Amino acid sequence: MKRLKDKVAIITGGAGGIGVATAKLFLEEGAKVMLVDVNQNLLKKAVADFKNPNLSHCMADVSKAKDTENYVKQTLKEFGKIDIFFNNAGIEGCSKPLVDYPEDIFDKVIAINLKGVWLGCKHVLPKMEEGGSVMITSSVAGLKGFAGLGAYVASKHGVIGIMRVAALESADRKIRVNSIHPGPVDNEMMRRIEKDISPENPDQVIKGFENMVPLKRYAESVEIANLALFLASDESAYITGSIHVIDGGMLSS
Numbered sequence: 001m002k003r004l005k006d007k008v009a010i011i012t013g014g015a016g017g018i019g020v021a022t023a024k025l026f027l028e029e030g031a032k033v034m035l036v037d038v039n040q041n042l043l044k045k046a047v048a049d050f051k052n053p054n055l056s057h058c059m060a061d062v063s064k065a066k067d068t069e070n071y072v073k074q075t076l077k078e079f080g081k082i083d084i085f086f087n088n089a090g091i092e093g094c095s096k097p098l099v100d101y102p103e104d105i106f107d108k109v110i111a112i113n114l115k116g117v118w119l120g121c122k123h124v125l126p127k128m129e130e131g132g133s134v135m136i137t138s139s140v141a142g143l144k145g146f147a148g149l150g151a152y153v154a155s156k157h158g159v160i161g162i163m164r165v166a167a168l169e170s171a172d173r174k175i176r177v178n179s180i181h182p183g184p185v186d187n188e189m190m191r192r193i194e195k196d197i198s199p200e201n202p203d204q205v206i207k208g209f210e211n212m213v214p215l216k217r218y219a220e221s222v223e224i225a226n227l228a229l230f231l232a233s234d235e236s237a238y239i240t241g242s243i244h245v246i247d248g249g250m251l252s253s
Helices: 017-028 040-050 065-079 103-127 150-173 188-197 202-212 221-232
Strands: 008-012 032-037 055-059 084-087 133-137 176-182 243-246
Touching (some): 008 017, 008 103, 084 103, 221 243
Parallel strands (some): 032 055
16 A cells, blocks of 8 residues: 555645655655745646646745745645645755855745744644644754854754644644754755855865765765655654654764
C-alpha cells in the first residue's frame, strides 16, 4: 500500500529543488499535492514536467497573509482537505557581516523564512485533518552560527520556536509538527550562496563546505525529500516537536 494514499499535501517553496523532489515522492506514494511558490514560471514548469492530474499549483508570496489564505482555500477547493503541510519556502539573503547587513534584505529574509512559516501554520493548522503532519524546513544554520549569514541563521533558529509551540498546541488533534535541518544541499540556493561568498572562486567555497561535512559531499534534494516523506507518513505517528538533522555529520564535527 502506498504510504500517502488518499492524503492531500501542500508544499511551499514548491518550485525549488527540495520542493520538486518532495512533490515527486509524495505523488509516487499516492498523495494529491498543491505546489506553492512565488516564481510563477518555475512553478508552471514543474507542474508541466510532472503531467500528473493529482498535482496542482498556486502562486503565492508566503510572507503575505492574503496569499497564504488563498493557497489554503485553493487546496481545499481542489482537493477537499489538507493532511500534510511541508512549510518549506525560504531564501538565503546575502553574505555580509552583521554590522554591514542591509536592513531591507534582513527584513525580507525574516518575512519569508520566519513570518512565512508562522502564517503557514496560522492558516493551515485550523483546516488540517486530525492526525495530520506539518514539516518545517529549518537548516543546520538553525542550530549553529555561520559568519556572514546573520539573517538566515536568525530566521532558521526562530522557526524551531514556532515548530515547538505548534506541536504543543496541535497535540490534542494528533497533528504532528517537526522541523527538518539540512546541511548544504546541491541546489540553486547553494549556488547563490557560493557565488555571494566568493564571486571569483565559488569552487573554493564548495570545497570549504564539503570539508565541513564528514561525508564530504552536499546532500541531494531527494535525500531531504525522503526525510519529509517519512515525517509525512503514518510511520512517524509518535514523533512531534522534534528536530531532525540531515547534514552528513556536519554538526558532529
